[in-house]
Amino acid sequence: LNLAVLISGSGSNLQCIIDRVASGALHADIRLVVSNRPEAFGLERARKAGIPTVVLPHGNYLDREDFDRALIAAIRDHGADAVAMAGFMRMVTPMFLQTFPGRVLNIHPALLPSFPGTHGQRDAAEYGVRIAGCSVHFVDEGMDSGPIIIQAAVPAFPTDNGETLGARILTMEHRIYPQALQWLSEGRLSAQGRKVFVAPAAR
Numbered sequence: 001l002n003l004a005v006l007i008s009g010s011g012s013n014l015q016c017i018i019d020r021v022a023s024g025a026l027h028a029d030i031r032l033v034v035s036n037r038p039e040a041f042g043l044e045r046a047r048k049a050g051i052p053t054v055v056l057p058h059g060n061y062l063d064r065e066d067f068d069r070a071l072i073a074a075i076r077d078h079g080a081d082a083v084a085m086a087g088f089m090r091m092v093t094p095m096f097l098q099t100f101p102g103r104v105l106n107i108h109p110a111l112l113p114s115f116p117g118t119h120g121q122r123d124a125a126e127y128g129v130r131i132a133g134c135s136v137h138f139v140d141e142g143m144d145s146g147p148i149i150i151q152a153a154v155p156a157f158p159t160d161n162g163e164t165l166g167a168r169i170l171t172m173e174h175r176i177y178p179q180a181l182q183w184l185s186e187g188r189l190s191a192q193g194r195k196v197f198v199a200p201a202a203r
């Protein structure tokens with residue numbers, strides 16, 4: 001799996017993917033890390049791991065299509081053919097998705113379809129849910145709306161806020177994202193409509 005990881009922030013999910021590749025648990029080659037924000041700490045994590053980085057400040061581009069053309073070029077230039085969004089706070093265009101059909105994944109810190117958007121943890125905490133969690137899904141044209149690959153649940157308490165619940169969710173994010181990527185790497189994922197099937201492991 002020749003992977004490009006897209007980030008905008010701390011990159012703890014990126015770090016987890018880096019560590020799983022290094023340990024041999026995830027059979028992938030992280031060819032590139034792209035951030036739309038120059039100050040994203042995840043860029044530092046990539047550099048420490050010797051992974052090429054590209055910064056594409058979205059303000060430098062006329063529109064989403066223009067940004068995505070630069071993003072596609074960077075991904076292709078580095079030989080990646082699958083994309084993992086990990087805290088990437090941008091919507092991609094249909095053009096981008098058509099370039100990597102069935103190869104663009106995202107992690108969302110809520111049990112989709114509940115609490116899509118940029119504050120899933122806080123929204124769940126404020127709603128007073130008792131079970132929260134995270135989802136890895138194929139990216140489609142919508143926001144956090146593509147077919148779900150894997151989810152994990154965590155308990156939520158009345159005393160939780162976005163930060164306390166978010167920290168508990170993040171621990172599970174770091175477990176399910178590498179799992180989803182390993183299934184992708186093994187070619188075991190297939191989506192039929194909204195349903196995602198994970199084929200049995202090869203003997």
Ligand code: GRF
Binds near residue numbers: 008010088
């Ligand atoms: C994670 O909570 C992820 O679910 C959300 O943004 C956060 C990214 O965290 N999309 P990190 O940058 O991977 O640490």
